[in-house]
Amino acid sequence: MPEDTEAVVPAAPRAEATALLRWAVATLPAPSPETEARTLLAYVLGRSPAELIMVGTVGAADARRYAEVIAERAAGTPLHHLTGVAHFRHSTLRVGPGVFSPRPETEVMTGHVITELHRLIADGVTPVVADLCTGSGAIARAITDEVPGINLHACELSEDALSYAMDNLAGTGADLVQGDLADVFGELDGTVDVVVCNPPYIPLEAWESVAPDVRDHDPHLALFSGQDGLDAMRVLAVTAARLLRPGGLVAAEHAEVQHASAVEIFVAHGSWTAVADHLDLTGRPRFVTARRR
Numbered sequence: 431m432p433e434d435t436e437a438v439v440p441a442a443p444r445a446e447a448t449a450l451l452r453w454a455v456a457t458l459p460a461p462s463p464e465t466e467a468r469t470l471l472a473y474v475l476g477r478s479p480a481e482l483i484m485v486g487t488v489g490a491a492d493a494r495r496y497a498e499v500i501a502e503r504a505a506g507t508p509l510h511h512l513t514g515v516a517h518f519r520h521s522t523l524r525v526g527p528g529v530f531s532p533r534p535e536t537e538v539m540t541g542h543v544i545t546e547l548h549r550l551i552a553d554g555v556t557p558v559v560a561d562l563c564t565g566s567g568a569i570a571r572a573i574t575d576e577v578p579g580i581n582l583h584a585c586e587l588s589e590d591a592l593s594y595a596m597d598n599l600a601g602t603g604a605d606l607v608q609g610d611l612a613d614v615f616g617e618l619d620g621t622v623d624v625v626v627c628n629p630p631y632i633p634l635e636a637w638e639s640v641a642p643d644v645r646d647h648d649p650h651l652a653l654f655s656g657q658d659g660l661d662a663m664r665v666l667a668v669t670a671a672r673l674l675r676p677g678g679l680v681a682a683e684h685a686e687v688q689h690a691s692a693v694e695i696f697v698a699h700g701s702w703t704a705v706a707d708h709l710d711l712t713g714r715p716r717f718v719t720a721r722r723r
């Protein structure tokens with residue numbers, strides 16, 4: 431390994447792929463050093479992680495670049511900002527600075543919505559869907575990939591995030607607008623079958639407890655929502671009631687500790703029935719659903 435790389439990462443080993451990976455695993459933080467080491471080596475080599483098995487020796491320039499990205503990741507730069515790519519369910523998305531990186535917990539809520547859409551289609555309906563607070567377009571993209579032929583509308587307030595969503599939803603036929611959850615899609619009032627939303631939900635008062643790599647790299651508009659974190663959820667309960675037809679479904683993600691307070695917002699609003707909370711794959715309560723009366 432060239433001397434200047436060793437200056438950045440003193441422990442960097444010789445450039446056999448297996449040795450580089452062993453070194454990176456020992457350098458990267460928990461909880462997923464093995465996966466991240468492989469993902470980043472594949473990224474640097476322009477290959478898929480599955481193809482790494484065919485790689486013997488890594489050239490000096492690639493080894494140096496690998497040492498640099500491992501050092502950046504170890505210093506807290508999100509994996510997705512290094513690769514510029516995130517995977518969400520079966521979809522691949524462009525992500526980076528200025529947009530919220532999609533999280534695995536959102537995949538379960540998206541799956542719940544997709545099941546509802548398949549049910550509607552089996553009943554002969556061509557569903558109308560609204561993804562509010564679309565960010566990178568992750569939920570909307572997964573829905574259009576997995577349920578073709580629907581009528582999908584997505585909104586996002588942030589101009590920075592919108593540019594990623596435009597790329598990620600290009601060619602899907604989705605109607606993407608820059609707009610506020612509070613008053614968007616007035617022309618759809620009473621016609622939507624499913625509203626899905628992963629709003630910002632971290633309490634402002636929890637600022638100190640948010641992990642620095644989240645706080646420093648995800649946009650604050652995507653994270654924080656009033657003192658108790660539920661300002662956007664309260665707006666969503668009103669907007670979804672306006673958009674949905676009777677019997678239509680709303681699904682919204684919340685923080686684990688908000689399982690009672692998020693449900694209470696929908697119960698208290700009066701427009702909702704069958705209000706229920708749901709667990710993610712790790713058994714934590716993470717999203718609420720309700721049906722328009």
Ligand SMILES: C[S@@+](CC[C@H](N)C(=O)[O-])C[C@H]1O[C@@H](n2cnc3c(N)ncnc32)[C@H](O)[C@@H]1O
Nearest residue numbers: 530532563564565587588610611628630651652
């Ligand atoms: C937690 S992120 C979710 C992004 C994406 N749906 C996902 O699941 O990865 C919340 C998103 O809501 C957007 N947002 C915040 N306030 C909004 C508002 N009033 N109207 C529309 N979008 C908003 C943020 O910019 C951010 O992109």
